[in-house]
Amino acid sequence: MQTSVISRDPATPYRFMGLLLAIGILWPMLQLAQFEPKLLVDPKNIQVMGDFLVQFFPPNIQATFLSLVLKATVETLAMATAGIALAMVIAVPLGLIISYSLSISRIGPTSDHQFAQSIRFLARSFMLILRGIPEIVWALLLVRVFGLGAIAGVLAIAITYGGMLAKVYSEILESGNTLPARALILSGSNRITAFLYGLLPGSAQELASYTVYRWECSVRASVVMGFVGAGGLGQLMDQSMKMLNGGEVSTILVVFLGLVLLADYISLIIRKQLA
C-alpha cells in the first residue's frame, strides 16, 4: 500500500505559534526589567567592581575588625534564638486555635459552632498576614519604631516565623493520630488537656524538629535583615559594602558561610538528641 509522502512535521504550526508567543512575552519583559547586559562590560562599572573584588584577597583579619565580626556574629545568633522563642509564644496558641483536631464543635453538636468557625477563620487570616509580609519588610517598619539595632530584627522574626510555625504546627497536629485527642474531648476534657495528653506525645518530635529547622532559617534571615539596620552581621556587611571595603566584605562573607554551616551542624545535633 503506497502512503503519501509527508513532507512537513505536523507539529510545526504549533511550535511556530509557541515561538511567537514566547517572543511576544519575552520582549516586554526585557524592557520592564531594564535588561542591559552591556552594563556589565561598561568600563566604569568594571573598574569599580574590579577594585572592589581585588580587595577581597587578602581578607581583612585585623584583630580590631575580627572582634567586631565576632560580636556581630554572636548578636546574630542571639537575634535568631530570641526571635524563634518569641515566635513560639505566638505560634503555640495560634496553632492550637487553628487546628481542627482540637475542635470541639466538629465532633458533636454544640451551640457555638458558627462562633468557633469564625474565630478559626480570623485566626487563619491573621496568620496569613503575618506570614505573607516578608520578614524584611517587618524589619524595615520596626526599625522606624524601635530604632536601629537588634530589637527590630528579633520582633520581625517573631512575627513572620510565628505565622509560619503556627501554620506548620496546625498541619502537624492535624496529620498525626488524632484519635486520642478526640477520645479525650468526647469524654469531656477541655482542649488544653486534650492537646497535652492526646496530641503532644505523638507529634512532639516532629514539632521540635521543624522548630529547630526554622531556627536555622532564622539565622540566615537575621543576617539579611541587618541590611535594613536590624543589627548583626548583616548591618556590618552593609556598612562595609557602602564603604567599598572589599577586604572587610570578604571576611564577613567567609564568616557568614561558616555560620550557616555551624547552624546546620547545631540543628542536626539538637535534632538527634531530641529523637
Next chain:
Amino acid sequence: MAQAGECIAIIGPSGSGKTTLLNILATALKPSLGTVVVLGENPWKLSKSSLKRLRSKIGLVHQAPPIPLRQRVITAILAGRLGQWPLWKSILSLFYPVDITGPQSCLERLDLTDKLFDRCDCLSGGQLQRVGVARVMYQEPRLILADEPVSAMDPVLSDLTISVLIEEAKKRNATLVASLHAVDIALRWFPRIIGIRDGQIIFDLPSSEVSEPILRELYASELGGLPIQASSTAT
C-alpha cells in the same frame, strides 16, 4: 571470526551469555580475558574520538528499546545518526526534524508509517521494538547487532522484522549478528548458527548441519523442550 556481510544467529538457553556477547561486540563491555577485534580494530586501545567513530558504525538493537517514552518516533529514529552529525545539526533537529523522508522509509519497510509523528508511549511493545530496529536501519551501520529483536512480536511481525534486518544487511554488505530465543526463526533465516551455553560456545555450524540432537543438548536444562515460535500462517 565473521566475514563482512555474513548473517549469524546466536541461540542458547536463557542466561547463557548471549546478551553479554553482543555487549562485548558493541564495545559496551570490556572482556575480562583476551582481546576483541571489531571491524578491524581493538576498541579498547582506541582514542576517544576513534572509538566514537567506530561506534557510529555499529548498530545495536536492544531487546527493550531504551527510548524515552515522551519522545516522538521521528526524533527517536533520527537519533540513530547522532554519531555522524555535527553538533549544530543535532540541536537543530530537536526543533525541526532535518530529515523526514529517511525515517519514513525505514518505518514503511516495518509497516509502521502512520506512527511517524506519534509519541513513543502510544506504542505497543512490538511497535516500540520495531522503532528500535528502524533507528538502527537509519543509522546504516556496518555491523548490526540485534539482542532478541522480536521477543515482543507475533509470528507474522517477527518474520517481517527479521527479513527486513537481513535485507538491510545484504543491501549494504553489512554483518548481522542476532541473538534469538526462538530456534525455528534462527534456522529459517540465518545461514550460520552459533550455540552458546553457560558462557561457552558449544557449536558454530551452518544451519543445515544443526540437527535436533545438537539442539536438544544445547537446551538440555530448559524445561518443556525447545523454544519455538508458533508457526506463521499467511493471513
Next chain:
Amino acid sequence: MIAPINTQPARQFCLKCLLTLLILFGLTIASFVYLSLNPANLFTLEALRNMAQFIGRFFPPDLSADFLEKIWQGILQTLAISALATLIAATLSLGLSLPVSGRFGPAAKGLTRFICNFLRSVPELVWAALMVLAVGLGPFAGTLALTLHTTGVLGRLFGESLENHPIAPSNALMLSGSGRVTSFLYGTLPGIAPQLLSYSLYRWEMNIRMATILGFVGAGGLGQMLYYELSLLREAQASTVIIAMLLLVVFVDMVSNKLRRIQMHNQG
C-alpha cells in the same frame, strides 16, 4: 490464633531530651540578656501607644489612580525580574546539570558542585547588594542577583534529577557514536523534562517573593518603591505598596496551588 500482645513499655523517660531542652532554654534566656531585651518592655503602655500611633499613620492607604498606576508598574517589574531570572537560571542550570551529575568526570563534578553551593549559600539580598555595585541601581541588578542565586539552586536540583534518572537511553546513544551532550539531549532530557519544569516553576514562585524585597538595596521592583516611600516618611503610600506585596504573594500562592492540583489530576 491470638496475635501476640505488644509488651514494649511506653516511651521511656528521655533524660537526654530533658537535658537538651534545659540547655536550649538557658541559651534562649542568655540571648535575651545579651541583647538587653526584656519582652515585658514591649508591652508597657508607652511602647504600645507608640506602636498604635505608628500603625495609625499607615491608614488609610493611598489609593489614587496615579499611585495605583505606579504600583501596577512595580508589580509588572517585579514579575519580570523574577521570570527573567528564573528563565536564564534554568537554561544555565540545564548545561550545568551535566557536569554536576558527573557526566564529565569527577573533577568537573567537584568544581561545579562547589560553584553551585557557593552561589546558593549567599543570600539573594547580598547578591543584590553586590550587583548594585557592579551595574548600578535598578532592576537589572535584581535580575542578575536572582539569576546567580537560582542557578546555584537549580544547578544542584537538575544535577540530582539527572543522577537519579536511568542512564540506559543515553548510554545506548553513546554506543552508536553520539557525544555526551547530544546523547543527553536525545536520550535523557525527554524523560526528566517534566521534573525540571516543575522545579523551575517552584523556584519562580519563590523568586517572585524575593524580587519584591530585593528593592531594599536598590534592585528594583516593589521593594525599591517601599524603601523610597518609607524614607520620605510617606506612610500612606507605603501601606499601599505593602498591601500590593501581600496580594501578589497570595495571588501567586493560589494560582500555583490550582496549577498543582490540575497537574496531579492529569497525572493520576
